[in-house]
Ligand SMILES: Nc1ncnc2c1ncn2[C@@H]1O[C@H](COP(=O)(O)OP(=O)(O)OP(=O)(O)O)[C@@H](O)[C@H]1O
């Protein structure tokens with residue numbers, strides 16, 4: 510059931526002229542939870558389908574414990590797949606849906622029943638076993654799809670945006686469920702999502718993709734605190750990405766905003782991008798280092814906090830998340846602590 514290492518060796522996939530995935534290089538260890546993260550069209554599903562064997566590669570190879578598997582058909586790889594749209598059989602009961610793969614593999618009846626019972630128990634659907642998919646909620650259908658994948662005891666579980674059809678509360682519940690199953694069953698999981706929060710919460714390692722190219726591979730902590738470039742930063746919640754000019758080694762200027770005490774190796778002069786999170790901007794008491802006056806334009810209510818969009822003197826928007834009560838039209842002095850600002854190449 511398990512393996513030591515799945516090596517994805519410079520895997521590429523083109524559709525005609527368009528290269529959807531370029532030279533993906535990644536080694537997944539048995540037991541790991543890896544998330545492929547990126548916006549629509551960046552190549553996440555392409556990567557997953559290449560792993561599953563649903564798409565042939567146009568370059569590179571895939572090795573499972575040193576043995577090539579990219580030439581094997583999907584059913585010979587021993588992987589389980591959970592699709593975004595569940596892909597359940599509508600005319601089969603929950604039980605038969607889950608048993609389907611085992612029946613196809615001619616697993617003996619007693620063994621089959623035992624494994625189906627266990628899978629249904631794990632996803633907490635025992636009481637719904639005789640229902641049909643149309644009689645289930647979205648979250649229950651999603652659990653059937655997961656049960657159907659894990660009942661085969663796959664050595665690798667591939668999930669393509671499995672929670673995207675669920676409402677916010679159910680997404681959170683199923684997210685913990687997926688992590689729990691991963692841990693309890695000792696699965697190895699590759700999970701595709703465009704939701705950075707989901708990826709950070711679930712994965713041991715993130716792979717951030719853009720236009721088919723890997724931007725960064727790292728632990729949630731690494732990618733969150735040290736994004737490799739402005740693109741990853743934007744994706745990780747650094748919503749303020751301001752064009753600036755590096756004036757001295759540690760000062761950047763732009764938008765009528767001077768940010769002091771900032772240092773970034775290799776970027777000492779010329780144009781750059783200063784990145785910081787809305788939650789790192791505070792309302793200042795008095796003029797001082799790294800303060801700027803901006804006009805509040807939009808205020809959104811988020812319970813304890815407000816999401817504020819203000820206009821900087823240079824015309825760029827400033828995104829702020831604050832517990833201070835602000836109103837449109839307010840002229841406010843904001844502050845960004847120097848240690849919270851990252852500077853990237855433009
Ligand atoms: N069968 C296909 N034929 C032609 N182009 C394709 C095909 N499948 C994907 N592409 C293209 O390859 C690129 C990557 O697609 P992919 O489905 O991997 O994106 P994704 O990251 O999964 O996006 P989403 O979040 O929207 O599902 C896109 O530009 C897409 O248009």
Ligand SMILES: [Mg+2]
Nearest residue numbers: 553554555669
């Ligand atoms: Mg996709």
